[in-house]
Amino acid sequence: MLNFNNEINSTNITNFYDKTCYTDTADTDNTTELSNSNSYIKIIGTIQDGGYPSLGCQKKCCKDEELWKTPKYFVSSIGLVIKTKNTNKDKDKVKDINKDSNNEDIDIAPKIYLFDVSPDIKPQFYNLQKENPSCKYPTGVFLTHAHVGHYLGLPYFGREALNTKNVELYAYNRMIKFLQNNGPFSQLFKLSNIIVKQDLSQNNIVKLEHGIEVESFLVNHRDEYSETCGFIIKSKTTIVLFIPDIDNFTEIDIISLIKKSTYAFIDGTFYNEHELPGRNIKEIPHPLIFDSIQFFKSKLSLEECGKIYFTHLNHTNPCLDINSEAYNYVKKNGFNIVNENMRIDLN
Ligand SMILES: [Zn+2]
Numbered sequence: 001m002l003n004f005n006n007e008i009n010s011t012n013i014t015n016f017y018d019k020t021c022y023t024d025t026a027d028t029d030n031t032t033e034l035s036n037s038n039s040y041i042k043i044i045g046t047i048q049d050g051g052y053p054s055l056g057c058q059k060k061c062c063k064d065e066e067l068w069k070t071p072k073y074f075v076s077s078i079g080l081v082i083k084t085k086n087t088n089k090d091k092d093k094v095k096d097i098n099k100d101s102n103n104e105d106i107d108i109a110p111k112i113y114l115f116d117v118s119p120d121i122k123p124q125f126y127n128l129q130k131e132n133p134s135c136k137y138p139t140g141v142f143l144t145h146a147h148v149g150h151y152l153g154l155p156y157f158g159r160e161a162l163n164t165k166n167v168e169l170y171a172y173n174r175m176i177k178f179l180q181n182n183g184p185f186s187q188l189f190k191l192s193n194i195i196v197k198q199d200l201s202q203n204n205i206v207k208l209e210h211g212i213e214v215e216s217f218l219v220n221h222r223d224e225y226s227e228t229c230g231f232i233i234k235s236k237t238t239i240v241l242f243i244p245d246i247d248n249f250t251e252i253d254i255i256s257l258i259k260k261s262t263y264a265f266i267d268g269t270f271y272n273e274h275e276l277p278g279r280n281i282k283e284i285p286h287p288l289i290f291d292s293i294q295f296f297k298s299k300l301s302l303e304e305c306g307k308i309y310f311t312h313l314n315h316t317n318p319c320l321d322i323n324s325e326a327y328n329y330v331k332k333n334g335f336n337i338v339n340e341n342m343r344i345d346l347n
Protein backbone atom coordinates (compact mmCIF):
# COMPACT_ATOMS: atom_id res chain seq x y z
CA MET A 1 0.00 0.00 0.00
CA LEU A 2 1.18 3.46 -0.73
CA ASN A 3 2.23 5.38 2.27
CA PHE A 4 1.77 9.13 2.37
CA ASN A 5 2.24 9.97 5.98
CA ASN A 6 3.45 12.88 8.00
CA GLU A 7 7.01 11.65 7.73
CA ILE A 8 7.32 13.17 4.28
CA ASN A 9 5.94 16.47 5.49
CA SER A 10 7.97 16.74 8.66
CA THR A 11 11.14 15.88 6.79
CA ASN A 12 10.48 18.43 4.13
CA ILE A 13 9.28 21.19 6.43
CA THR A 14 12.80 21.52 7.81
CA ASN A 15 14.28 21.78 4.33
CA PHE A 16 11.58 24.11 3.07
CA TYR A 17 11.89 26.56 5.96
CA ASP A 18 15.57 26.80 5.20
CA LYS A 19 14.62 28.11 1.77
CA THR A 20 11.79 30.43 2.92
CA CYS A 21 9.20 27.87 2.08
CA TYR A 22 7.12 25.35 3.94
CA THR A 23 4.55 22.64 3.61
CA ASP A 24 0.96 23.05 4.69
CA THR A 25 0.06 19.85 6.49
CA ALA A 26 -3.27 18.86 7.97
CA ASP A 27 -1.85 19.08 11.48
CA THR A 28 -0.07 22.44 11.12
CA ASP A 29 -2.81 24.89 10.37
CA ASN A 30 -0.72 28.06 10.35
CA THR A 31 -1.22 28.93 6.71
CA THR A 32 -3.81 31.66 7.14
CA GLU A 33 -1.62 33.71 9.42
CA LEU A 34 1.35 33.49 7.10
CA SER A 35 -0.60 34.12 3.93
CA ASN A 36 -1.97 37.38 5.32
CA SER A 37 1.32 39.13 4.82
CA ASN A 38 3.11 37.41 1.96
CA SER A 39 2.74 36.70 -1.69
CA TYR A 40 3.40 33.06 -2.30
CA ILE A 41 3.41 30.13 -4.66
CA LYS A 42 1.58 26.97 -3.66
CA ILE A 43 1.85 23.60 -5.36
CA ILE A 44 -1.77 22.53 -5.74
CA GLY A 45 -1.20 19.44 -7.89
CA THR A 46 1.68 17.08 -8.59
CA ILE A 47 0.30 14.30 -10.79
CA GLN A 48 0.33 13.53 -14.53
CA ASP A 49 -2.75 14.39 -16.61
CA GLY A 50 -4.65 11.14 -15.86
CA GLY A 51 -4.71 11.88 -12.12
CA TYR A 52 -4.21 9.69 -9.10
CA PRO A 53 -5.90 7.33 -8.66
CA SER A 54 -6.25 6.88 -12.39
CA LEU A 55 -9.38 5.92 -14.34
CA GLY A 56 -9.77 2.16 -14.62
CA CYS A 57 -6.45 1.34 -12.94
CA GLN A 58 -6.66 -1.91 -11.01
CA LYS A 59 -2.95 -2.18 -10.33
CA LYS A 60 -1.23 -1.91 -6.96
CA CYS A 61 -0.70 1.84 -7.38
CA CYS A 62 -4.43 2.63 -7.33
CA LYS A 63 -5.78 -0.27 -5.24
CA ASP A 64 -6.16 1.62 -1.96
CA GLU A 65 -9.87 2.38 -1.65
CA GLU A 66 -9.14 5.43 0.51
CA LEU A 67 -7.47 7.06 -2.49
CA TRP A 68 -10.72 6.80 -4.47
CA LYS A 69 -12.90 8.05 -1.63
CA THR A 70 -10.67 10.92 -0.55
CA PRO A 71 -8.15 11.91 -3.21
CA LYS A 72 -5.24 13.76 -1.67
CA TYR A 73 -3.17 14.22 -4.79
CA PHE A 74 -4.21 16.27 -7.78
CA VAL A 75 -3.18 16.91 -11.36
CA SER A 76 -0.14 19.14 -11.81
CA SER A 77 -0.83 22.82 -11.20
CA ILE A 78 0.63 25.82 -9.38
CA GLY A 79 -1.17 28.67 -7.64
CA LEU A 80 0.42 32.11 -7.36
CA VAL A 81 -1.14 34.38 -4.72
CA ILE A 82 -0.13 38.03 -4.89
CA LYS A 83 -0.87 40.23 -1.92
CA THR A 84 -1.02 43.87 -2.88
CA LYS A 85 -0.22 46.22 -0.08
CA ASN A 86 -0.26 49.99 -0.31
CA THR A 87 3.37 50.73 0.34
CA ASN A 88 2.68 54.44 0.95
CA LYS A 89 1.02 53.59 4.22
CA ASP A 90 3.04 52.95 7.31
CA LYS A 91 3.73 49.37 8.22
CA ASP A 92 1.75 49.47 11.48
CA LYS A 93 -1.33 50.38 9.51
CA VAL A 94 -0.74 47.44 7.21
CA LYS A 95 -0.56 45.23 10.29
CA ASP A 96 -3.84 46.72 11.50
CA ILE A 97 -5.60 46.08 8.22
CA ASN A 98 -4.76 42.42 8.48
CA LYS A 99 -6.77 42.36 11.68
CA ASP A 100 -9.55 44.59 10.32
CA SER A 101 -10.47 43.95 6.72
CA ASN A 102 -13.08 46.75 6.68
CA ASN A 103 -10.43 49.46 6.51
CA GLU A 104 -10.58 50.72 2.92
CA ASP A 105 -7.38 52.79 2.96
CA ILE A 106 -5.15 49.89 2.12
CA ASP A 107 -5.66 47.39 -0.63
CA ILE A 108 -4.96 43.94 0.69
CA ALA A 109 -7.14 42.05 -1.78
CA PRO A 110 -5.10 39.10 -2.90
CA LYS A 111 -4.99 38.01 -6.52
CA ILE A 112 -4.82 34.37 -7.51
CA TYR A 113 -3.12 33.24 -10.71
CA LEU A 114 -3.17 29.61 -11.82
CA PHE A 115 -0.50 27.87 -13.84
CA ASP A 116 -2.56 25.31 -15.77
CA VAL A 117 -6.22 24.68 -15.00
CA SER A 118 -6.48 20.96 -14.36
CA PRO A 119 -9.53 18.67 -14.29
CA ASP A 120 -9.07 18.81 -10.48
CA ILE A 121 -9.73 22.56 -10.44
CA LYS A 122 -12.49 22.35 -7.82
CA PRO A 123 -10.43 21.12 -4.84
CA GLN A 124 -7.42 23.03 -6.13
CA PHE A 125 -9.13 26.41 -6.21
CA TYR A 126 -10.76 25.62 -2.86
CA ASN A 127 -7.27 25.03 -1.48
CA LEU A 128 -6.24 28.58 -2.44
CA GLN A 129 -9.56 30.26 -1.74
CA LYS A 130 -9.76 28.97 1.85
CA GLU A 131 -6.63 31.04 2.52
CA ASN A 132 -7.91 33.99 0.48
CA PRO A 133 -11.67 34.05 0.99
CA SER A 134 -12.14 37.45 -0.67
CA CYS A 135 -11.15 35.90 -4.05
CA LYS A 136 -14.29 34.88 -5.91
CA TYR A 137 -12.33 33.50 -8.82
CA PRO A 138 -8.83 33.59 -10.27
CA THR A 139 -7.55 36.88 -11.67
CA GLY A 140 -5.66 35.07 -14.40
CA VAL A 141 -4.53 31.75 -15.80
CA PHE A 142 -1.32 30.76 -17.55
CA LEU A 143 -1.54 27.63 -19.70
CA THR A 144 1.35 25.41 -20.75
CA HIS A 145 -0.46 23.38 -23.43
CA ALA A 146 -3.59 21.56 -24.62
CA HIS A 147 -3.17 18.10 -23.10
CA VAL A 148 -6.07 17.07 -20.90
CA GLY A 149 -4.47 17.63 -17.52
CA HIS A 150 -3.49 21.20 -18.24
CA TYR A 151 -6.66 22.99 -19.32
CA LEU A 152 -9.75 20.79 -18.90
CA GLY A 153 -10.72 22.65 -15.73
CA LEU A 154 -11.48 25.76 -17.79
CA PRO A 155 -15.11 24.88 -18.66
CA TYR A 156 -15.91 25.17 -14.93
CA PHE A 157 -15.34 28.91 -15.32
CA GLY A 158 -18.44 28.98 -17.54
CA ARG A 159 -22.08 29.66 -16.83
CA GLU A 160 -22.92 26.07 -15.91
CA ALA A 161 -20.57 26.49 -12.94
CA LEU A 162 -18.62 29.45 -11.47
CA ASN A 163 -19.51 31.96 -14.23
CA THR A 164 -16.34 34.02 -13.87
CA LYS A 165 -15.89 37.53 -15.27
CA ASN A 166 -12.90 38.53 -17.39
CA VAL A 167 -10.40 36.02 -16.06
CA GLU A 168 -7.16 36.93 -17.82
CA LEU A 169 -5.73 34.31 -20.14
CA TYR A 170 -1.99 34.15 -20.81
CA ALA A 171 -0.97 31.59 -23.45
CA TYR A 172 0.80 31.13 -26.77
CA ASN A 173 -1.00 31.79 -30.03
CA ARG A 174 -1.97 28.26 -31.10
CA MET A 175 -3.27 27.51 -27.62
CA ILE A 176 -5.41 30.68 -27.67
CA LYS A 177 -6.79 29.93 -31.14
CA PHE A 178 -7.54 26.32 -30.18
CA LEU A 179 -9.63 27.51 -27.25
CA GLN A 180 -11.36 30.25 -29.24
CA ASN A 181 -12.30 27.86 -32.06
CA ASN A 182 -13.52 24.86 -30.08
CA GLY A 183 -16.39 24.39 -27.69
CA PRO A 184 -16.95 24.38 -24.83
CA PHE A 185 -14.00 26.77 -24.48
CA SER A 186 -15.16 29.15 -27.23
CA GLN A 187 -18.24 30.00 -25.18
CA LEU A 188 -16.06 31.21 -22.32
CA PHE A 189 -14.81 34.01 -24.60
CA LYS A 190 -18.28 34.83 -25.95
CA LEU A 191 -19.60 35.26 -22.43
CA SER A 192 -16.44 37.04 -21.23
CA ASN A 193 -15.81 34.38 -18.61
CA ILE A 194 -12.22 34.61 -19.82
CA ILE A 195 -10.45 37.22 -21.95
CA VAL A 196 -7.14 37.07 -23.78
CA LYS A 197 -4.86 39.31 -21.77
CA GLN A 198 -1.55 38.55 -23.45
CA ASP A 199 -0.48 36.41 -26.40
CA LEU A 200 2.86 35.05 -25.20
CA SER A 201 3.97 34.50 -28.81
CA GLN A 202 4.04 38.31 -29.16
CA ASN A 203 5.49 39.11 -25.75
CA ASN A 204 6.75 36.42 -23.43
CA ILE A 205 7.19 38.63 -20.36
CA VAL A 206 4.14 39.32 -18.22
CA LYS A 207 4.37 41.96 -15.53
CA LEU A 208 2.02 41.27 -12.63
CA GLU A 209 1.43 43.17 -9.39
CA HIS A 210 4.04 43.79 -6.71
CA GLY A 211 7.00 43.51 -9.09
CA ILE A 212 6.26 39.86 -9.80
CA GLU A 213 6.99 38.82 -13.37
CA VAL A 214 6.31 35.71 -15.41
CA GLU A 215 8.54 34.77 -18.32
CA SER A 216 7.60 31.98 -20.70
CA PHE A 217 9.51 29.91 -23.24
CA LEU A 218 8.63 27.14 -25.69
CA VAL A 219 9.65 23.55 -25.01
CA ASN A 220 9.70 20.38 -27.13
CA HIS A 221 6.62 18.24 -26.50
CA ARG A 222 3.90 16.51 -28.52
CA ASP A 223 2.12 19.52 -29.98
CA GLU A 224 -1.10 18.10 -31.46
CA TYR A 225 -3.32 21.07 -30.61
CA SER A 226 -1.04 23.75 -29.23
CA GLU A 227 2.55 24.72 -28.52
CA THR A 228 3.95 23.70 -25.15
CA CYS A 229 5.70 26.14 -22.87
CA GLY A 230 7.40 26.43 -19.52
CA PHE A 231 7.24 29.35 -17.08
CA ILE A 232 9.62 31.24 -14.85
CA ILE A 233 7.92 33.10 -12.00
CA LYS A 234 10.15 35.82 -10.60
CA SER A 235 9.87 37.94 -7.47
CA LYS A 236 12.58 40.17 -6.00
CA THR A 237 13.87 37.29 -3.92
CA THR A 238 12.86 34.09 -5.64
CA ILE A 239 12.83 32.52 -9.09
CA VAL A 240 10.66 29.48 -9.71
CA LEU A 241 10.97 27.35 -12.85
CA PHE A 242 7.96 25.27 -13.94
CA ILE A 243 8.22 22.73 -16.78
CA PRO A 244 5.62 20.04 -16.08
CA ASP A 245 5.73 18.43 -19.53
CA ILE A 246 8.65 18.02 -21.92
CA ASP A 247 9.90 15.23 -24.21
CA ASN A 248 13.54 15.52 -23.14
CA PHE A 249 15.90 18.03 -21.59
CA THR A 250 18.40 18.08 -24.45
CA GLU A 251 16.70 20.64 -26.69
CA ILE A 252 16.50 23.53 -24.23
CA ASP A 253 19.20 25.05 -22.06
CA ILE A 254 17.86 23.41 -18.91
CA ILE A 255 21.19 23.72 -17.10
CA SER A 256 21.30 27.52 -17.18
CA LEU A 257 17.58 27.69 -16.40
CA ILE A 258 18.16 25.65 -13.22
CA LYS A 259 21.28 27.62 -12.31
CA LYS A 260 19.27 30.85 -12.44
CA SER A 261 16.37 29.42 -10.42
CA THR A 262 15.76 29.12 -6.70
CA TYR A 263 13.41 26.17 -7.25
CA ALA A 264 12.89 24.06 -10.37
CA PHE A 265 9.69 22.03 -10.74
CA ILE A 266 10.33 19.80 -13.73
CA ASP A 267 8.90 16.80 -15.54
CA GLY A 268 9.27 13.61 -13.50
CA THR A 269 6.39 11.69 -15.09
CA PHE A 270 8.09 8.30 -15.12
CA TYR A 271 10.88 6.91 -12.95
CA ASN A 272 12.22 4.40 -15.48
CA GLU A 273 11.28 2.59 -18.69
CA HIS A 274 9.83 -0.44 -16.86
CA GLU A 275 6.89 1.50 -15.53
CA LEU A 276 4.30 0.90 -18.23
CA PRO A 277 4.42 -2.75 -19.27
CA GLY A 278 2.43 -3.29 -22.46
CA ARG A 279 2.71 0.33 -23.60
CA ASN A 280 5.41 1.78 -25.77
CA ILE A 281 6.99 4.51 -23.68
CA LYS A 282 8.43 6.04 -26.87
CA GLU A 283 4.89 7.13 -27.83
CA ILE A 284 4.70 9.18 -24.66
CA PRO A 285 8.26 10.44 -24.33
CA HIS A 286 9.37 12.05 -21.10
CA PRO A 287 12.77 12.39 -19.46
CA LEU A 288 12.93 9.47 -17.00
CA ILE A 289 13.76 10.51 -13.43
CA PHE A 290 16.56 7.92 -13.18
CA ASP A 291 18.21 9.27 -16.36
CA SER A 292 17.62 12.90 -15.36
CA ILE A 293 19.47 12.32 -12.08
CA GLN A 294 22.55 11.03 -13.95
CA PHE A 295 22.33 13.92 -16.43
CA PHE A 296 21.97 16.68 -13.83
CA LYS A 297 24.60 15.20 -11.51
CA SER A 298 27.13 15.44 -14.33
CA LYS A 299 26.32 19.10 -15.02
CA LEU A 300 25.29 20.67 -11.71
CA SER A 301 26.71 20.96 -8.20
CA LEU A 302 25.02 19.09 -5.35
CA GLU A 303 23.50 22.36 -4.15
CA GLU A 304 22.09 23.08 -7.62
CA CYS A 305 20.66 19.55 -7.86
CA GLY A 306 18.86 20.28 -4.58
CA LYS A 307 16.78 22.94 -6.35
CA ILE A 308 15.15 20.26 -8.49
CA TYR A 309 11.70 18.92 -7.57
CA PHE A 310 10.29 16.29 -9.90
CA THR A 311 6.60 16.84 -10.57
CA HIS A 312 3.80 15.68 -12.92
CA LEU A 313 4.20 12.11 -11.59
CA ASN A 314 2.32 9.30 -13.30
CA HIS A 315 0.10 7.18 -11.03
CA THR A 316 2.50 4.27 -11.67
CA ASN A 317 5.57 6.23 -10.55
CA PRO A 318 7.22 4.42 -7.62
CA CYS A 319 8.45 7.76 -6.24
CA LEU A 320 4.88 8.37 -5.03
CA ASP A 321 5.67 5.88 -2.28
CA ILE A 322 8.18 7.39 0.14
CA ASN A 323 9.20 3.89 1.24
CA SER A 324 10.19 2.84 -2.26
CA GLU A 325 13.74 2.31 -3.44
CA ALA A 326 13.09 4.82 -6.20
CA TYR A 327 12.07 7.58 -3.78
CA ASN A 328 15.09 6.91 -1.62
CA TYR A 329 17.38 6.93 -4.65
CA VAL A 330 16.11 10.39 -5.59
CA LYS A 331 16.62 11.74 -2.06
CA LYS A 332 19.99 10.03 -1.60
CA ASN A 333 21.28 11.81 -4.68
CA GLY A 334 20.16 15.21 -3.39
CA PHE A 335 17.03 15.65 -5.55
CA ASN A 336 13.43 16.04 -4.44
CA ILE A 337 9.98 14.72 -5.26
CA VAL A 338 7.47 17.55 -5.14
CA ASN A 339 5.00 17.59 -2.28
CA GLU A 340 1.34 18.60 -2.58
CA ASN A 341 0.82 21.90 -0.74
CA MET A 342 4.46 22.93 -0.78
CA ARG A 343 4.59 26.70 -0.40
CA ILE A 344 7.22 29.20 -1.39
CA ASP A 345 7.23 32.65 0.12
CA LEU A 346 7.90 35.31 -2.53
CA ASN A 347 8.50 38.36 -0.34
ZN1 LIG B 1 0.77 16.62 -18.79
Ligand SMILES: [Zn+2]
Pocket residue numbers: 053054057058059060061062315316
Ligand atom coordinates in the same frame (compact mmCIF):
# COMPACT_ATOMS: atom_id res chain seq x y z
ZN1 LIG C 1 -2.63 3.20 -10.96
Ligand SMILES: [Zn+2]
Pocket residue numbers: 145147221245
Ligand atom coordinates in the same frame (compact mmCIF):
# COMPACT_ATOMS: atom_id res chain seq x y z
ZN1 LIG D 1 1.52 17.05 -22.32
